[in-house]
Amino acid sequence: xxxxxxxxxxxxxxxxxxxxxxxxxxxxxxxxxxxxxxxxxxxxxxxxxxxxxxxxxxxxxxxxxxxxxxxxxxxxxxxxxxxxxxxxxxxxxxxxxxxxxxxxxxxxxxxxxxxxxxxxxxxxxxxxxxxxxxxxxxxxxxxxxxxxxxxxxxxxxxxxxxxxxxxxxxxxxxxxxxxxxxxxxxxxxxxxxxxxxxxxxxxxxxxxxxxxxxxxxxxxxxxxxxxxxxxxxxxxxxxxxxxxxxxxxxxxxxxxxxxxxxxxxxxxxxxxxxxxxxxxxxxxxxxxxxxxxxxxxxxxxxxxxxxxxxxxxxxxxxxxxxxxxxxxxxxxxxxxxxxxxxxxxxxxxxxxxxxxxxxxxxxxxxxxxxxxxxxxxxxxxxxxxxx
Amino acid sequence: xxxxxxxxxxxxxxxxxxxxxxxxxxxxxxxxxxxxxxxxxxxxxxxxxxxxxxxxxxxxxxxxxxxxxxxxxxxxxxxxxxxxxxxxxxxxxxxxxxxxxxxxxxxxxxxxxxxxxxxxxxxxxxxxxxxxxxxxxxxxxxxxxxxxxxxxxxxxxxxxxxxxxxxxxxxxxxxxxxxxxxxxxxxxxxxxxxxxxxxxxxxxxxxxxxxxxxxxxxxxxxxxxxxxxxxxxxxxxxxxxxxxxxxxxxxxxxxxxxxxxxxxxxxxxxxxxxxxxxxxxxxxxxxxxxxxxxx
Ligand code: SF4
Ligand code: SF4
Numbered sequence: 001x002x003x004x005x006x007x008x009x010x011x012x013x014x015x016x017x018x019x020x021x022x023x024x025x026x027x028x029x030x031x032x033x034x035x036x037x038x039x040x041x042x043x044x045x046x047x048x049x050x051x052x053x054x055x056x057x058x059x060x061x062x063x064x065x066x067x068x069x070x071x072x073x074x075x076x077x078x079x080x081x082x083x084x085x086x087x088x089x090x091x092x093x094x095x096x097x098x099x100x101x102x103x104x105x106x107x108x109x110x111x112x113x114x115x116x117x118x119x120x121x122x123x124x125x126x127x128x129x130x131x132x133x134x135x136x137x138x139x140x141x142x143x144x145x146x147x148x149x150x151x152x153x154x155x156x157x158x159x160x161x162x163x164x165x166x167x168x169x170x171x172x173x174x175x176x177x178x179x180x181x182x183x184x185x186x187x188x189x190x191x192x193x194x195x196x197x198x199x200x201x202x203x204x205x206x207x208x209x210x211x212x213x214x215x216x217x218x219x220x221x222x223x224x225x226x227x228x229x230x231x232x233x234x235x236x237x238x239x240x241x242x243x244x245x246x247x248x249x250x251x252x253x254x255x256x257x258x259x260x261x262x263x264x265x266x267x268x269x270x271x272x273x274x275x276x277x278x279x280x281x282x283x284x285x286x287x288x289x290x291x292x293x294x295x296x297x298x299x300x301x302x303x304x305x306x307x308x309x310x311x312x313x314x315x316x317x318x319x320x321x322x323x324x325x326x327x328x329x330x331x332x333x334x335x336x337x338x339x340x341x342x343x344x345x346x347x348x349x350x351x352x353x354x355x356x357x358x359x360x361x362x363x364x365x366x367x368x369x370x371x372x373x374x375x376x377x378x379x380x381x382x383x384x385x386x387x
Numbered sequence: 388x389x390x391x392x393x394x395x396x397x398x399x400x401x402x403x404x405x406x407x408x409x410x411x412x413x414x415x416x417x418x419x420x421x422x423x424x425x426x427x428x429x430x431x432x433x434x435x436x437x438x439x440x441x442x443x444x445x446x447x448x449x450x451x452x453x454x455x456x457x458x459x460x461x462x463x464x465x466x467x468x469x470x471x472x473x474x475x476x477x478x479x480x481x482x483x484x485x486x487x488x489x490x491x492x493x494x495x496x497x498x499x500x501x502x503x504x505x506x507x508x509x510x511x512x513x514x515x516x517x518x519x520x521x522x523x524x525x526x527x528x529x530x531x532x533x534x535x536x537x538x539x540x541x542x543x544x545x546x547x548x549x550x551x552x553x554x555x556x557x558x559x560x561x562x563x564x565x566x567x568x569x570x571x572x573x574x575x576x577x578x579x580x581x582x583x584x585x586x587x588x589x590x591x592x593x594x595x596x597x598x599x600x601x602x603x604x605x606x607x608x609x610x611x612x613x614x615x616x617x618x619x620x621x622x623x624x625x626x627x628x629x630x631x632x633x634x635x636x637x638x639x640x641x642x643x644x645x646x647x648x649x650x651x652x653x654x655x656x657x658x659x660x661x662x663x664x665x666x667x668x669x670x671x672x673x674x675x676x677x678x679x680x681x682x
Contacts, residue, residue, distance in 0.1 A: 099602035205607030219596035
């Protein structure tokens with residue numbers, strides 16, 4: 001039976017990685033990812049986890065090591081944050097292009113400058129187009145569950161893509177809360193053996209990372225795009241199976257009191273739970289507000305989003321990243337374009353908040369909703385700024 | 388020819404100065420007040436590999452940045468690539484075609500298989516005589532000017548002097564001989580051939596995206612199928628009696644075309660030797676000499 005434990009979310013993620021029985025962890029410590037990799041290093045040193053642990057000299061090397069080990073057929077894991085993720089940037093594209101099922105936890109943190117170690121989503125939004133599947137966890141249980149799910153999705157031969165599991169820096173990563181930690185024998189029912197498509201093996205030499213001239217590059221990108229789109233089917237399958245085994249249901253967008261709502265909020269990550277409390281309180285005041293929590297960011301669940309917004313008149317996006325010089329944030333762009341050619345009168349407000357670890361409170365959501373109901377806000381607004 | 392853009396495609400092998408041809412002529416045309424544009428066909432720079440360069444010349448501004456697929460004029464600097472489909476690909480009807488070859492004009496026409504307005508010149512011979520290397524670019528520029536009359540020989544001279552401050556004299560000499568010795572068909576003495584069915588020889592069929600392997604992973608050693616031996620115009624000849632079996636040629640050969648024979652000396656694998664001459668230059672006993680490839 002799964003044990004209900006009061007455990008720090010970072011450590012729960014490390015437990016999940018151990019339960020997934022990874023063969024290789026390569027990482028470089030960076031706040032706020034450190035507790036995950038420190039725990040894993042300890043597990044390996046204590047012989048609890050039979051895996052290679054490489055403390056690389058940089059994140060660029062860490063992710064490169066991961067590519068090598070994944071090509072060799074090892075189940076591979078890494079974790080990073082902020083500047084570390086930015087340093088991995090160029091290699092991330094190669095991981096997906098080589099179709100390597102590396103799993104990475106990104107403990108979301110603001111990018112410098114100014115130097116800031118606290119949470120927002122600006123790090124991972126820079127990796128939007130890298131071809132990785134991306135999950136967003138809203139609590140510790142999801143962080144634990146999604147880590148296991150990530151390996152199953154990534155290593156499925158119909159997918160073979162790397163997966164990022166996003167968890168908010170500090171507001172999730174360093175929080176202790178009750179989490180059901182599965183037993184090894186329970187996890188074994190879910191996990192499958194990793195069989196690489198083509199393992200790097202001197203007995204059957206292969207060419208990995210071949211050069212592609214203009215005659216091939218677009219076709220290669222099309223193949224990758226299609227792989228990402230078709231991963232949807234496998235993600236759904238894996239989530240359904242996970243739900244049957246352990247009773248926790250996952251969907252690309254989780255609706256909360258969304259069915260009959262006039263006005264909807266859309267969130268990613270941990271602020272979804274705070275928004276949920278705001279929705280409850282506003283419902284008590286008779287406001288028909290609902291909430292959409294985006295859990296699958298790549299591939300983007302555009303059909304679900306359109307369907308779940310059918311009845312609403314207004315959609316308020318609350319996101320923790322900017323696109324400086326653009327009219328909104330990255331989620332705002334994506335959501336607006338999802339509706340642009342649709343026969344809908346949905347009003348979309350894109351609110352950017354909680355940058356660099358600025359606290360996001362119930363009142364913030366209430367204010368956003370009240371403003372939107374009075375049709376006050378601009379199309380896009382950065383809120384919480386001292387004027 | 389006054390108002391339209393003239394499109395010229397240059398073919399040769401890496402290291403022969405194909406791009407230089409297009410550049411010098413573009414600069415000369417611009418100096419004359421015309422509009423011109425030269426561009427290499429971007430790709431990995433490998434000595435000996437077939438390469439192309441593009442040149443557009445016009446009296447009006449040129450608003451085009453695509454490659455030249457339907458050339459008005461084609462110039463081929465290397466005799467060994469006349470059989471490649473690329474040189475005639477998309478060529479316009481009655482385009483001017485200038486070939487560096489020691490073959491007869493009629494024979495070249497049959498090799499090409501299309502009814503171009505053909506000019507031939509043995510530029511390799513001229514270059515070897517004047518420049519002492521088989522670098523035919525300036526010779527071919529001379530032939531190009533003669534056949535097309537698009538830029539003035541004086542303007543190109545200026546560009547050559549700027550570009551080759553130490554050896555412009557030989558290059559200008561080569562250009563003038565290229566100009567003088569071009570043998571060009573005239574309307575009166577045109578050879579008309581029955582065009583080959585595959586005159587506009589089809590390019591190889593490329594795989595569709597679904598046909599690519601996952602992640603582009605392929606069998607190792609695919610470079611073995613790429614026989615760079617066809618790139619060769621010079622061939623290394625080894626005097627085994629002088630070979631001291633040091634293996635230096637093997638180390639330096641960029642295409643791994645040198646191998647050790649059972650008696651310990653080194654020989655050339657002609658499937659892959661592209662004739663670059665590096666082995667001959669590096670061999671400490673000078674037992675390798677580069678000689679002209681015989682048919
Ligand atoms: S054998 Fe000599 S000439 Fe031939 S490719 Fe190698 S180095 Fe060049
Ligand atoms: S470099 Fe010259 S001497 Fe040395 S092995 Fe090659 S051919 Fe022989």
